Amino acid sequence: xxxxxxxxxxxxxxxxxxxxxxxxxxxxxxxxxxxxxxxxxxxxxxxxxxxxxxxxxxxxxxxxxxxxxxxxxxxxxxxxxxxxxxxxxxxxxxxxxxxxxxxxxxxxxxxxxxxxxxxxxxxxxxxxxxxxxxxxxxxxxxxxxxxxxxxxxxxxxxxxxxxxxxxxxxxxxxxxxxxxxxxxxxxxxxxxxxxxxxxxxxxxxxxxxxxxxxxxxxxxxxxxxxxxxxxxxxxxxxxxxxxxxxxxxxxxxxxxxxxxxxxxxxxxxxxxxxxxxxxxxxxxxxxxxxxxxxxxxxxxxxx
Amino acid sequence: xxxxxxxxxxxxxxxxxxxxxxxxxxxxxxxxxxxxxxxxxxxxxxxxxxxxxxxxxxxxxxxxxxxxxxxxxxxxxxxxxxxxxxxxxxxxxxxxxxxxxxxxxxxxxxxxxxxxxxxxxxxxxxxxxxxxxxxxxxxxxxxxxxxxxxxxxxxxxxxxxxxxxxxxxxxxxxxxxxxxxxxxxxxxxxxxxxxxxxxxxxxxxxxxxxxxxxxxxxxxxxxxxxxxxxxxxxxxxxxxxxxxxxxxxxxxxxxxxxxxxxxxxxxxxxxxxxxxxxxxxxxxxxxxxxxxxxxxxxxxxxx
Numbered sequence: 001x002x003x004x005x006x007x008x009x010x011x012x013x014x015x016x017x018x019x020x021x022x023x024x025x026x027x028x029x030x031x032x033x034x035x036x037x038x039x040x041x042x043x044x045x046x047x048x049x050x051x052x053x054x055x056x057x058x059x060x061x062x063x064x065x066x067x068x069x070x071x072x073x074x075x076x077x078x079x080x081x082x083x084x085x086x087x088x089x090x091x092x093x094x095x096x097x098x099x100x101x102x103x104x105x106x107x108x109x110x111x112x113x114x115x116x117x118x119x120x121x122x123x124x125x126x127x128x129x130x131x132x133x134x135x136x137x138x139x140x141x142x143x144x145x146x147x148x149x150x151x152x153x154x155x156x157x158x159x160x161x162x163x164x165x166x167x168x169x170x171x172x173x174x175x176x177x178x179x180x181x182x183x184x185x186x187x188x189x190x191x192x193x194x195x196x197x198x199x200x201x202x203x204x205x206x207x208x209x210x211x212x213x214x215x216x217x218x219x220x221x222x223x224x225x226x227x228x229x230x231x232x233x234x235x236x237x238x239x240x241x242x243x244x245x246x247x248x249x250x251x252x253x254x255x256x257x258x259x260x261x262x263x264x265x266x267x268x269x270x271x272x273x274x275x276x277x278x279x280x281x282x283x284x285x286x287x288x289x290x291x292x293x294x295x296x297x298x299x300x301x302x303x
Numbered sequence: 304x305x306x307x308x309x310x311x312x313x314x315x316x317x318x319x320x321x322x323x324x325x326x327x328x329x330x331x332x333x334x335x336x337x338x339x340x341x342x343x344x345x346x347x348x349x350x351x352x353x354x355x356x357x358x359x360x361x362x363x364x365x366x367x368x369x370x371x372x373x374x375x376x377x378x379x380x381x382x383x384x385x386x387x388x389x390x391x392x393x394x395x396x397x398x399x400x401x402x403x404x405x406x407x408x409x410x411x412x413x414x415x416x417x418x419x420x421x422x423x424x425x426x427x428x429x430x431x432x433x434x435x436x437x438x439x440x441x442x443x444x445x446x447x448x449x450x451x452x453x454x455x456x457x458x459x460x461x462x463x464x465x466x467x468x469x470x471x472x473x474x475x476x477x478x479x480x481x482x483x484x485x486x487x488x489x490x491x492x493x494x495x496x497x498x499x500x501x502x503x504x505x506x507x508x509x510x511x512x513x514x515x516x517x518x519x520x521x522x523x524x525x526x527x528x529x530x531x532x533x534x535x536x537x538x539x540x541x542x543x544x545x546x547x548x549x550x551x552x553x554x555x556x557x558x559x560x561x562x563x564x565x566x567x568x569x570x571x572x573x574x575x576x577x578x579x580x581x582x583x584x585x586x587x588x589x590x591x592x593x594x595x596x597x598x599x600x601x602x603x604x605x606x
Contacts, residue, residue: 141471146338150505168444170478170516172471175508183506195519202453203486205478205520212515213473216498217508 004271004282005293008300017293018301021267023055023247025236027227028070029062030198030252030275031298033077039274041299043079048302056085057240059249061226061256063090063165063191063207066120087236089191089207089226090114090121093163095235096189096225098125101161103187109158111181113174113211114165118191122163129163130156131174141173149180164211164222165191175213182218192226194256198276227251228260250298252276254289261291268292307574307585308596311603320596321604324570326550327352328539330530331363331373333501333555333578334601336380340504342577344602346382351605359388360543362552364529364559366393366468366494366510369423390539392494392510392529393417393424396466398538399492399528401428404464406490412461414484416477416514417468421494425466432466433459434477444476452483467514467525468494478516485521495529497559501578530554531563553601555579557592564594571595 007013026032032042049056058070058081065073067086074081097103097110105128112118112132119132131137148154155177162178182188193208207226215221225231237244248268251257252275261269271291273279282290295301310316329335335345352359361373361384368376370389377384400406400413408431415421415435422435434440451457458480465481485491496511510529518524528534540547551571554560555578564572574594576582585593598604 143339146503146505146507149507150503168475170473170475172473172508172513175473175512179508179512180505195522200449200453202449202483203520204449204452205475205482205516209478209482209516209520210475212519213508213512216515217506217512219498 004291006295007293008295011303014301014303017268017270018052021054021246021248023057023240023242024049025057025059025247025249025261027251027253027257028058028060031250031272032079034201034274035199038077039297039299041302043077045299045301046079046081050080055240055242056081057236058086059227059232059236060086061089061192061194061207063088063093063117063226064115064168065090065117067091068120069117087239088117088121089232090117090165092232092235093118093165093189093191093225094121094125094127096231097122097127097161097163100231101187103160106158107160109156110161110163111156111159111178111186112163113170113178113214114163114167114191115169118163118165128158130159131177133169137174137177138169138171139173140171141176145173145176149176155180155184159186161187161189162214163189163191164207164214166197166207167210170210175217178214179217182214188218188220188222190222190224190226193222193224194226227256228263230263233260233264254281258291259289262289270294272296272298274298307594309598310596311599314606317604317606320571320573321355324357324549324551326358326360326543326545328360328362328550328552328564328569330554330556330560331361332365334553334575335382337504337577338502341380342600342602344605346380348602348604349382349384353383358543358545359384360539361389362530362535362539363389364392364495364497364510365500366391366396366420366529367418367471368393368420370394371423372420390535390542391420391424392535393420393468395535395538396421396468396492396494396528397424397428397430399534400425400430400464400466404490406463409461410463412459413464413466414459414462414481414489415466416473416481416517417466417470417494418472421466421468431461433462434480436472440477440480441472441474442476443474444479448476448479452479455487458483458487462489464490464492465517466492466494467510467517469500469510470513473513478520481517482520485517491521491523491525493525493527493529495559496525496527497529497556499579501555506579530559531566533566536563536567557584557594561594562592565592573597575599575601577601
């Protein structure tokens, strides 16, 4: 395997690298910012790439926010971006349900275990849903719920899909409801299955952990529509029509971002060291996911 | 492997089977009852076994109830049983923590993700704990919780063990708190890891599912003290001093109950079809866990 090229401080190397690509796919958390902290020179780097005519797409697995929510975050951070350039795992899942699965109405309703980001994106694609942030599900399970779930009277007969994302309000009632739909044959999808979420300079349970209970109960894993799933790559390509050989994925996480680019046969992958993985993770003997190049931080592209 | 003998309706077969054993270990959920539904002729069957001088032990993985709680349930169901005959996974876990692990105080505190059954049994063994049914943990996670968990100010420095059981009040705050203790090196135990719980003649998420999110986030599985763990068999034997060759395990679940009996080298195992597994599961070519005998339901022992 070719060892990755270290680009920080290598002006000629950076110029040559940038010249190979017309399109850059960016992960957000851990690349542009960490929580509310913007990494140095990120806004300038984005502007520089735009000035060179590069097409930019922001590809995030965070399902709690919609594209509209992300646009607000970009504005707050002072980074130039349009809503159309954002491609989140919630949107990816909504597109998959609406345009790929295309279950015949009315049996195309989705039971959501997740936050508002998923709801907004399903709505934008015209997909009906229940669950999600509905206060009716934000309560303890009661004895009669077991009966009503088991006999189906508490279930919506039109639900044909269970969609799981990161849910800060996960509870037993929602898990049990999702489990009942799945036992009745509903399709099982996830916006993503990241085990952890980097927050407050520590790790917290991610979407994959919030949904792990339902997976374990039903004994199968969901089809994930987030990175590194190629369903997400196909959906991005369907919208932006780019040349994969002239496209580079930029990210901090090897098993989602970099793997996503490699599996998608993109022309290149670029790792930054401001997030989850350290350079030892891909420089080590026997590393399985190795980027084409890496830098200390995204702003180093400014030379 | 000897195919299991089908006993329903086979009066001579039942008599011969019963004569082989002095002790019967019974699973409860899915064998005696499903939630509040008592299976037919269960009380009579228990009385019949007692009248024949059999010793009975009720061995349950359900950690939500203590032995005292179980006694109440038996009374309500009209089944003759004493508290001393009940052996639950909460009790098994409490005994393991108090008598086997014996961490030096004060660093022996347990963070409980579970219900009152675990708390009562820890208390009975003199083990300090936090979490559990404490209302302080029965709420949504707030932004400041991420900070206070990450910097440790919301954590109890004496917690050395995370113990997970079935928690009908599981939420993101509890999962994140358990995850933080585990990232700091706490031991990881579970009362049991059953994926499902038979209730209301259907299946609901079990202890293993309630705890699966924490397992996934931290990237490791807990040590389970419930069936089929032989730590539980050893604890039962320590208390009742039975002859394993004259003992039969009765259960509905192959991978917990029947496996528990096989691994414990008991004289026999008897599967009933009123719970999780169907006969196809053990009659199929290549089935790995096969009971000695099976019946449609426990009451069929009445002939």
